[in-house]
Amino acid sequence: MSNQPLKFFAFDVTAPAHLTAGSWRDPEDEGWRYTDVDYWTDTARMLEDACFDGVFFADTVGYHDVHGGSPDAAMRDAAQFPINDPALVVPAMASVTRHLGFGVTASLTYEQPYALARKFSTLDHLTAGRVGWNIVTSYSESAARNLGLGTQVPHDKRYDMADEYLEVCYKLWESSWQDDAVIRDTEAGAYLDPRRIHPIGHKGTYFEVPGVHLCQPSPQRTPVLFQAGASSRGTLFAARHAEAVFVNTMTPELTRHGVDRIRTAVARAGRDPRSVKVLALITVIVAPTDAQAREKYERHLAKVSYEGALARYAGWTGIDLSNVDPDLPLQYADVDGSRSIVEMFSKADPGRTWTTRQIAEFIGVGGTGAVIVGSPRTVAAELRTWRDVADLDGFNLSYATKPGGWEDFIELALPELRRQGLARDAYDERATTLRERFYGAGQRRTLPDHPASGIRAARHEGGQLPGAVGALA
Numbered sequence: 046m047s048n049q050p051l052k053f054f055a056f057d058v059t060a061p062a063h064l065t066a067g068s069w070r071d072p073e074d075e076g077w078r079y080t081d082v083d084y085w086t087d088t089a090r091m092l093e094d095a096c097f098d099g100v101f102f103a104d105t106v107g108y109h110d111v112h113g114g115s116p117d118a119a120m121r122d123a124a125q126f127p128i129n130d131p132a133l134v135v136p137a138m139a140s141v142t143r144h145l146g147f148g149v150t151a152s153l154t155y156e157q158p159y160a161l162a163r164k165f166s167t168l169d170h171l172t173a174g175r176v177g178w179n180i181v182t183s184y185s186e187s188a189a190r191n192l193g194l195g196t197q198v199p200h201d202k203r204y205d206m207a208d209e210y211l212e213v214c215y216k217l218w219e220s221s222w223q224d225d226a227v228i229r230d231t232e233a234g235a236y237l238d239p240r241r242i243h244p245i246g247h248k249g250t251y252f253e254v255p256g257v258h259l260c261q262p263s264p265q266r267t268p269v270l271f272q273a274g275a276s277s278r279g280t281l282f283a284a285r286h287a288e289a290v291f292v293n294t295m296t297p298e299l300t301r302h303g304v305d306r307i308r309t310a311v312a313r314a315g316r317d318p319r320s321v322k323v324l325a326l327i328t329v330i331v332a333p334t335d336a337q338a339r340e341k342y343e344r345h346l347a348k349v350s351y352e353g354a355l356a357r358y359a360g361w362t363g364i365d366l367s368n369v370d371p372d373l374p375l376q377y378a379d380v381d382g383s384r385s386i387v388e389m390f391s392k393a394d395p396g397r398t399w400t401t402r403q404i405a406e407f408i409g410v411g412g413t414g415a416v417i418v419g420s421p422r423t424v425a426a427e428l429r430t431w432r433d434v435a436d437l438d439g440f441n442l443s444y445a446t447k448p449g450g451w452e453d454f455i456e457l458a459l460p461e462l463r464r465q466g467l468a469r470d471a472y473d474e475r476a477t478t479l480r481e482r483f484y485g486a487g488q489r490r491t492l493p494d495h496p497a498s499g500i501r502a503a504r505h506e507g508g509q510l511p512g513a514v515g516a517l518a
């Protein structure tokens with residue numbers, strides 16, 4: 046268990062509504078401003094003033110059309126739809142901040158590694174090393190249909206492809222360019238020294254990338270790698286590649302089982318299990334007193350869209366519950382969508398069964414994460430319990446309305462968390478990149494036991510460089 050101050054990320058999406066079904070109906074909610082760049086720069090300033098570690102953007106390249114066999118319910122409730130590309134607001138947010146990190150979800154199923162590696166190198170340059178990639182393989186049939194695959198790649202095969210995808214990215218980020226390849230030698234007439242830029246020569250089962258990376262080395266080279274799929278295959282993937290995992294939550298005890306499983310898998314993969322940071326999805330509803338917080342929560346509950354919640358569940362998992370008796374208990378089924386979400390409402394707690402109605406009620410506020418409701422003291426006590434029981438490093442904070450949910454957290458809960466040593470009140474000025482935020486000042490590159498470091502070492506430090514593109518005259 047970590048005694049460091051907790052890490053806090055704001056969990057958001059570039060869409061009018063995220064995990065709380067019907068949040069947009071609250072007059073205080075400003076989710077509709079997602080198309081306005083000022084909204085994002087204001088949010089960035091607010092989070093940096095409060096010393097948040099970062100903002101964490103969810104994303105999907107599909108829409109929820111499984112519920113009732115149509116996208117109607119998702120469209121009516123703005124259930125993660127319409128949705129813009131989060132990567133494109135990051136440079137604007139970075140330009141008004143110096144410390145805030147950016148976790149950006151991007152699917153590897155619909156973009157070649159060569160193109161994605163370039164996108165993240167660009168973001169790492171423009172954020173001065175403050176970017177992380179939340180690696181997802183996507184759960185959405187509609188994404189597969191509209192992006193040319195017809196149907197989804199089967200669940201476990203997606204992760205097999207993802208392993209090779211990461212290998213290609215590591216080669217591009219870590220080994221293609223030497224640190225000193227940009228020389229800007231006006232005398233010799235050479236901006237670059239081609240001898241220091243190397244083709245990666247990758248030819249694998251799924252990908253072929255013979256050439257060089259398009260970008261010069263960025264501050265972190267490999268962005269901080271996040272992962273959030275907790276099925277058996279997903280956990281194996283996380284154990285190899287993730288530097289931080291993002292977990293759903295129901296109770297601290299159940300979350301602990303998942304966290305133990307991840308740390309055991311990390312150790313089996315030959316890495317230090319404590320080096321993988323665990324962030325939990327949580328929504329905090331805080332007010333000056335417990336009673337006022339409860340009232341606020343009831344107000345949010347009254348606005349929850351039952352159909353909107355089920356449209357989300359159906360989209361995430363591929364399971365349509367629209368024609369199921371809402372009070373019948375449900376059982377686990379293997380799906381090509383998110384298996385961890387199906388597991389959460391079936392196998393995770395052997396002592397409990399779930400009905401459609403209960404799933405909709407749970408998801409309604411804060412999605413697949415627990416909701417903490419109370420005064421600043423209650424919230425601090427709860428977060429401490431979650432940290433200790435579930436062995437967490439921090440939280441990804443969702444909201445019932447935005448930006449009010451985070452404003453309340455910052456104004457009311459943070460001072461108490463700071464008093465109790467649970468939250469920082471200043472940034473470490475020496476740790477300027479996102480990776481240093483996790484591992485301390487000076488650690489801009491992946492840790493030695495990470496596979497990206499293996500590729501870096503094999504190509505550079507071992508002196509065995511692959512053939513250079515050309516030679517300077």
Ligand SMILES: Cc1cc2nc3c(=O)[nH]c(=O)nc-3n(C[C@H](O)[C@H](O)[C@H](O)COP(=O)(O)O)c2cc1C
Nearest residue numbers: 103104181182183273274275276279293383384385
């Ligand atoms: C807390 C949390 C947040 C997630 N956010 C996203 C997201 O924004 N976009 C996405 O495509 N998948 C998201 N996922 C889905 C997973 O990353 C994963 O691709 C999916 O759950 C399927 O993998 P699994 O069967 O191993 O769980 C999220 C999962 C969790 C637990």
